[in-house]
Amino acid sequence: MKPTVGSVVKLPKLKSEDYNESNDIARTLAEKTRSLRLYALKTAPDAFASSYEDEVQRDLTHTLDRLGTHNAAHFFAVDRAIDPWAEKRHNEFFAELFSAKFVGSMVIVGPLARESFSAKKGPLSVGADRDSTRGKEPSSEPSHYILNGTFVDPEARRSGFGRRLIEAALATGQEDASNRGYDFLCTVLVDSENVAAQALYEKAGFSVSGEEKYVQRPRAQMGESKSAEGVAIKLELRRALAAESKAL
Numbered sequence: 001m002k003p004t005v006g007s008v009v010k011l012p013k014l015k016s017e018d019y020n021e022s023n024d025i026a027r028t029l030a031e032k033t034r035s036l037r038l039y040a041l042k043t044a045p046d047a048f049a050s051s052y053e054d055e056v057q058r059d060l061t062h063t064l065d066r067l068g069t070h071n072a073a074h075f076f077a078v079d080r081a082i083d084p085w086a087e088k089r090h091n092e093f094f095a096e097l098f099s100a101k102f103v104g105s106m107v108i109v110g111p112l113a114r115e116s117f118s119a120k121k122g123p124l125s126v127g128a129d130r131d132s133t134r135g136k137e138p139s140s141e142p143s144h145y146i147l148n149g150t151f152v153d154p155e156a157r158r159s160g161f162g163r164r165l166i167e168a169a170l171a172t173g174q175e176d177a178s179n180r181g182y183d184f185l186c187t188v189l190v191d192s193e194n195v196a197a198q199a200l201y202e203k204a205g206f207s208v209s210g211e212e213k214y215v216q217r218p219r220a221q222m223g224e225s226k227s228a229e230g231v232a233i234k235l236e237l238r239r240a241l242a243a244e245s246k247a248l
């Protein structure tokens with residue numbers, strides 16, 4: 001394994017009304033996010049159900065909407081050390097972040113209605129934007145989250161960014177579930193031929209819980225002109241609510 005350099009950062013949320021192109025921070029964030037996403041779709045076309053050809057047609061507003069989704073937390077790996085965000089240093093944090101190269105990403109979305117997560121509905125991607133626990137009393141049902149958009153630049157792979165992204169995303173999801181008084185359940189769908197990603201998730205504690213078929217959008221760079229059927233492996237990780245949180 002190469003020595004780990006750089007940072008993994010959790011994007012602080014802006015005010016919901018700031019996710020528009022006239023806000024400099026939001027626009028730069030969206031530009032960097034969109035360009036990493038398009039690069040991911042180009043360099044790892046077989047890892048995502050969506051295609052470069054589809055996503056390149058979506059404008060910045062689509063990325064801004066995704067960044068502003070209330071129940072999604074975005075994580076980025078960058079090529080230099082960055083101090084964690086703190087409220088007082090809001091502008092400095094973003095200045096530092098924008099001077100770095102984005103080399104990896106991961107999103108955790110939730111809590112979701114369990115039935116809303118399916119490879120057919122949101123193929124290897126974000127599930128429905130629903131909060132299954134809001135307004136309910138805690139029960140034995142866990143609070144359910146999904147991982148999405150996992151990518152590390154080929155030049156930065158095998159140096160621990162994937163592991164650091166997953167650890168940061170899981171910690172955020174678990175804390176959110178715990179604050180709601182629920183066990184934490186996280187799901188991810190991986191193409192059955194994606195050995196590296198399956199190994200990454202299994203190393204982080206996920207286990208295979210099933211598989212489903214999904215529709216893979218045609219990828220021009222792979223010579224495809226029609227959608228194809230793929231098989232997605234479903235992996236899950238469950239962490240129980242700490243006993244002291246249950247007692248509260």
Ligand SMILES: CC(C)(COP(=O)(O)OP(=O)(O)OC[C@H]1O[C@@H](n2cnc3c(N)ncnc32)[C@H](O)[C@@H]1OP(=O)(O)O)[C@@H](O)C(=O)NCCC(=O)NCCS
Pocket residue numbers: 001044047048124149150151152153156157158159160161162163164189190191194195196197199200201203
């Ligand atoms: C999967 C991916 C994110 C891994 O990122 P990474 O930064 O290289 O991962 P890490 O260096 O943190 O590796 C963590 C563990 O994952 C596993 N792993 C990572 N790459 C692997 C590979 N090519 N083959 C086998 N196992 C691999 C190993 O267990 C590794 O631990 P180790 O280095 O101690 O052996 C990266 O290969 C990638 O972006 N692939 C293309 C996009 C993709 O497949 N996304 C997933 C969509 S579901």
